[in-house]
Amino acid sequence: MKYPQPPARSATPSAQELVHNDGRPVPAVFELESPQFLGDEDIPFERYTSEAFYELEMERMWTRTWQWACREEHIPEPGDFYVYEIGRHSVLIVRGNDSRIRGFVNSCLHRGTKFRSGGSDGGFDEIRCPFHGWTWGLDGGLKRVPYDWDAPHVSQRDFSLPRVSLECWGGFVFVNLDPDAPPLNAYMAPMPEHMENFDLAGRFVELHIEKELHCNWKAAKEAFIENYHTQETHPQLLYGSDDEGTQYDVFNDHVSRFFCAFGVSSPSIDPPPTEQQLVDMMLVGDRSVLGDTVIVGEGESARIVMARVLRAQLGEKYQVDLSRFTDTEMIDVSQYSLFPNMLLFPQLSLPMVYRFRPLGDAADRTLFELLILRPAPEGGPRPPAARPVRLTERESFTTVAGFDPVLGEVYDQDTGNLRAQQEGFRAARKPGETLLNYQEVRVRLLHQTLDRYLRASEPAL
Known part of the structure; x- marks a missing residue:
């Protein structure tokens, strides 16, 4: 069900306004906006804790989805x-x-x-x-x-x-698992169209991390599909990314997106950082390629400098030509969600894919996987896929060889909330969670699409 009124939006500059000031035109897929208001009812906590609900997911959803x-x-x-x-x-x-x-x-x-x-x-x-x-x-x-x-x-x-x-x-x-499954391209539209310029088939797995979590798989995924938590969980990131201007798009039951501009600070940061300070924060995750220092010249934009340097140095390291990619495609975070459990970041900086699965066969255990997909050398042999590195719940992402420890701290912050949330689901006297209408719309979409599968007679659209 779609609701008639549009969601409220922040009065601060949107991601669209920010990226249109770049040195190259914005690709058409990043000019699209699809805000949806999907209601404001609470989501019952029992959906995260009930073994009966978990069994229903196993029977009716996991057996019928790509x-x-x-x-x-x-x-x-x-x-x-x-x-x-x-x-x-x-x-x-x-x-x-x-x-x-x-x-x-x-x-x-x-x-x-x-x-x-x-x-x-x-x-x-x-x-x-x-x-x-x-x-x-x-x-x-x-x-x-x-x-x-x-x-x-x-x-x-x-x-x-x-x-x-x-x-x-x-x-x-x-x-x-459904022998009568719909075609994959129809299921995941419009993602294939949006990914045409990124050549995901021409990438390889440079790093693969598995993390054991004490929480329901939905809670784990939901921790990563909104930027609202940044101001409390990752305050250090506010100096290089605009949390409040993040754009949230709902394309259909299976596909949604958030789009966040990098190289600009949150409106909550006063005074705003310099262009050099913005670039210093943008190095998180790409230090293995760029080193610890990128210099911004007088009058230059952090966004344009970072995109230019990444094009040159990523291209040199991985032996690929990245000249066709715009600034947005190089540096901004465009995160696509494919129902039920995949998150894909196609951009060239921090090019990642996440997966969330029940760990074993339990409602309150999750295996979170993070893979970094780098461009394979053009005309050369494809490097072998990296072997997974397994972390227990209490082991830190900062211990993984080849993973920027500054970025590892960010993931420790993300996953560090999840046991407390899972325990809070059970401790609560209020029966459900209250969501924001715009910034947490993708959480609501996840539950609404799940319900369509649990009501087996109603196919998802």
Whole structure:
């Protein structure tokens, strides 16, 4: 349901106004605005704590949605495999001898044993059960049953491995447990159109961090889809990004966006920082490329200087031509949410993708993943995907080799709130959370889309 009145907006300059002062025209996709008012009712806390609600999600939502499972570079050669799990559901993703990628239910048709454990990857010539040795080809066809004289009722025709829906986009491999799933491009529109200039298929996984969290998966995702928390949780970031001017767009049930200009300070900072101070803050996350110092000349804009330096130095380090990218595409934060659990940052500075999943099969445990996707060298071999670094709840992002420790502190601040919030859900006497109408609209959208899946007869649009 869409409500008629538009949401209130801050009186401060918007992200649109700020980026139009740049040295290059703003791409059309970043001139789009799609504000929506989706209501102001409270969201019940039991949606984050109830095991019954979690079971309903497992049954009706996770089995019917497209989910990013891995990158194509995780399985580059025939026989390479990757196991993606969501709660109790497990998918074995395999690249066949014909180079096609297929997804199978990760359970032997003999007595149910998983072929490979959750989170594993590697390579094999055939799919073989570790219990009794029943064997399938990489295309899922039954090849061998030991002592088959005792299994006359097992036919090759009827014992192919059950497949899941699988499609690739932008170098990502997506799976959907629903055999009648809608086409991926229709499900994720307008994201493919918005990403056309970024060549996500031409990127590689430079860093992969996994973080265990004591909270519901929705609470974990919601912590990252609004900028409202910056003024309290990350006050240091107010000196280089405009929290209050952030733009929030709702495109449809599955896709939303926030767009935040970098290289400008929050209106709450008085006196405002100098252009040099703005650039110093913008170095967060890219120090491995730029070093600790970028100098802003007399009369120069921090935004234009940072975009220019990034084009040159990122291009040199990764052996790619970045001249076609505008200032906005280089430095600003455009974060796209794909329902249910993916967040994608396509820009060249801090080019990240997040994923949020129930950890194990529990309503109050989450695995948060952060991947950095850098441009692969043009005309050269693609670097192998980085192995994941696993952090427990109490381990700091600042300990991860190759990750800017200043940025690591920001993620420690984000994830440090989540146990207290999960415990507060249970302690509350007020039955639900009250959301802001504009800045937290993406939180509300997540719940409204989830409800459409839980009411199984009503498809999401």
